[in-house]
Amino acid sequence: MTAPIVEIKDIHKSFGALEVLKGVDFSVNEGEVVCLIGSSGSGKSTLLRCINLLEKADSGMINVFGEDILHNKNINAYRAKVGMCFQQFNLFNNMNVLDNCVKPQMKVLKISREEAVKNALTFLEKVGMRQFANADVRMISGGQKQRVAIARALCMNPRLMLFDEPTSALDPEMVGEVLNIMKELANDGLTMIVVTHEMNFARDVADRVVFMDKGRIEEEGTPEEIFMNPKSERTAEFLRASANK
Ligand SMILES: Nc1ncnc2c1ncn2[C@@H]1O[C@H](COP(=O)(O)OP(=O)(O)OP(=O)(O)O)[C@@H](O)[C@H]1O
């Protein structure tokens, strides 16, 4: 049994009077792929954002890579080890594909342009975007943008990757190309937490599926346990509703 890379105990998070996380315990082991599912507003993004400190949990404990991140003084060094891909890509529109991958490395990892370009081309190749290195990011498709966003994150050599609905903003024909890249990363052994509505992906790729409901973890288990034999009626109801979409 490997030590957990992410260990969360009893975190709470409110926005004003709205309590969004109501005591969440959650852990992820090295090399594990965990899919977070649940209805809109259940707190999935907030949980992810608490892990990379885009939000600060009000109470509880979050240990990542053995560090107590809620009391961490060096947020930038921590964030460099955690890759994040969002629904809306968040690429820099004023830079071409290559520079989107190169500039953050130079800034955060403080490496030479030459070395950064070498890394960038390796990861652009991995996501099938090397031939678009000089393209204007405004001119490529949504699926291609998301693949560049993944390459950009991989360039930082993250120990953990967080994905927040990376395919939700894509046209249906582009969803597969992004999910296939993610599947490959999972097979390479990258530790990943993936918020997704893609139940087939969760079933095929996740080591563990976590169902969140109203700010709590309602149920978690292997894909087989969750999809074939959910214990909670609320989980079963959510899955039935998802299947009918
Ligand atoms: N910065 C914020 N300020 C105020 N309320 C927020 C903020 N971020 C999230 N919320 C609220 O917290 C609740 C949970 O949001 P969250 O984005 O975590 O849900 P989610 O499970 O990711 O939902 P979805 O599937 O729609 O993305 C929602 O009611 C949302 O409106």
Ligand SMILES: [Mg+2]
């Ligand atoms: Mg969300």
